[in-house]
Amino acid sequence: MKAWDRDNAIATFVRYRRKEAKYTQIELADLTGIGLRFLRELEQGKPNVMTDKVNQLLQFFGHTLTPTPIKNETRSNLDK
Secondary structure, three states, X not given: OOOOOOOOHHHHHHHHHHHHOOXXXXXXXXXXXXXXXXXXXXXXXXXXXXXXXXXXXXXXXXXXXXOOOOOHHHHHHOOO
């Protein structure tokens, strides 16, 4: 079993941005429609089957899954 990594890029990014926006985990889970348990485990760095496998494949090519900012235009089209 793979160890949890609280300092991985995605866990750190989500935790930092949530706190910066002054949301609790419960509030963010409600706002985004994701499960509270998933959010908590993500912020704690629990390996997720999907992301773990994606990273495994990307690492083969010398890359890793990381959060990337998107343009405001793209963000406004996400709700459509």
